[in-house]
Amino acid sequence: MDFDRIPNRIGTHASKWDNMEGFSGVSPEDGISMFVADMDFDAADCIRDAIRQEAENGYLGYFGNVEPVTRAVCDWMHGTHGWDVQPDWVSYSHGVVSGFGMVLEAFSDPGEAIVLFTPVYHAFFRKAEAKGRRILQSELVQRDGRYEMDLDALAGQLTGEERIAVLCSPHNPGGRMWEPAEISALADFCAEHDLLLLSDEIHMDLVFPGARHVPTALAAPQATDRLVTITAASKGFNIAGGETGFIIVEDAELRAKIDAVQKSFGGTPNRFGMLMTKAALTEGRAWSEACRAYLAENFAIWKERIGALPGVEVMDMQSTYLSWVDFSNTGMTPEETNRRIRQDARIAQSPGAQFGKGGESFHRFNLAMPRARLMEAIDRLEKAFGDLQ
Ligand SMILES: Cc1ncc(COP(=O)(O)O)c(C=O)c1O
Structure with a gap:
């Protein structure tokens, strides 16, 4: 577990590094990638061992017998998140976005709408649009x-087609992290508006x-x-x-609808994704704890220094x-802040407009990197915005 080790991911088929120039114009040779959401850390040894073992076995055919993976998922959900998931509630998708697409197909028709609380993860927009679903953006408010x-505002926006x-x-x-009461209120809203x-x-x-994730299933049992x-x-x-995601559904009728859509996609899970998942959830707890502590420290340093820039x-x-990160009080346009981040600081970040209404003046930065590289990114941004008063 050496989170300080600086990896060189260039030329390793890392989307975060090998696609950064095309995405942002910042070369990976002298740039710092802070856009795609993965971490510049080695995976836990237990995961790498599982893959190594597989390569040694040499049998790389279709994956069967998901039961041990499902048991690992259920045990992890129970032990980490306090949610008693039953094995038959769990099915698999080729990544979470693909599961998102299956749910859209199972519960809406082209031309109908989904509600997104924006700003939010940009792939939700792309996937919904690709499937011909309309998007109702309910803008989050800052308090x-x-x-x-x-x-209340959302109730006034609904057209009946959501x-x-x-x-x-x-x-x-x-x-x-949403509070259970907020999740429960959303669940009641969903019941009221079907x-x-x-x-x-x-x-x-x-x-x-110190923080605790509360699954929606526990915060809103009335929404099962x-x-x-x-x-x-x-x-x-x-x-x-x-590319391995789980779809967890307690209600048998809802599950049947998703099963029907899943049948129209490739049925066999990704062998490596399943084995990595099993290793992570059965043997990866210590790595996860150390990683989260490191990330929290990265954020504390980042917030103290970047948050100190005027505006x-x-x-x-x-x-x-x-x-x-909100740059609206700098008095600069999003184009200007984007230019400074990319051209002056040589950092590839995610511009906020991608995340929908309310995101326009923001930029999103991925902090999952060794501390020394994060310090370098902070130094560059302080310099690029050094004239702010
Ligand atoms: C909210 C959310 N859902 C899904 C994904 C991606 O899921 P996958 O890569 O499994 O499709 C991300 C990636 O950043 C995400 O932030």
Whole structure:
């Protein structure tokens, strides 16, 4: 567990590094990548051993017998998040976004709408649009420096064509952890307006020490008959290349609808994703704890220094490694802040407009990197915005 080791991921098929120039114009040779959401850390030894063992076995055919993986998922959910998931509630998707697409197909038709609480993870927009679903953006409001849902305003926006409300919990971007009462209020809203509640909990295993993720299923038990949870071990354990997500549904009728859609996709899970997931969830706890403590420390340093730049607000967060930074009080346009971040600081970040309404003046920065590299990024940004007063 050496989180300080600086890896060179250039030329390793790392989307975060090998796609950065095309995405941002910043060369990986002298730039720092802070956009794609994975970590510049080695995966836990238990995961690497599982892959090594597989290569040694040499049998790389179709994956069968998901039961030991499902047991690992259920044990982890119980032991870490206090949720008693039964094995038959769990099915697999090729990544969480793909599971998101399956849920859209199962519970809405083209032309119908989904509700997104924006700013929120950009792939939700792309996936919904690709499937011909319309998006109703319910803008989060900031109170005391944190985002809150405005369900009264949303009630006035509904047209009757919405079928699904999507909760991102913990929230990306911004790392907000919703309180159980807020989740429960959303569930009641969904019942009142007959919406499916889709809870994306992929960031559940990235909470900082002292914080606790409460699954939507526990915060809103009254929503069992309208709740679908999509999640994975991929974010928390840095194994997103394994493209393995879980769809967890207690209600048998909802499950049957998803099963029907899943049948129309490839049925066999990714061998490596499944084995990495099993290793992570059965043997990876110590790595996860150390990693989250490191990330929390990265965030504390980042917030102290970047938050000290005049007019720059770093939103407080209790989870994830995706820091959401508001430049609106700098008096600069988003184009100008983007130019300074990319051209002057040579950093590839995610511009906030990608995340929907309310994100325009922000940029999102991925802090999951060795401390020395983070310090370098902070130095560069301090220099690029050194004229702020
Ligand atoms: C909220 C959320 N859902 C899903 C994903 C991606 O899931 P996957 O790579 O498994 O499709 C991300 C990645 O950042 C995310 O933030």
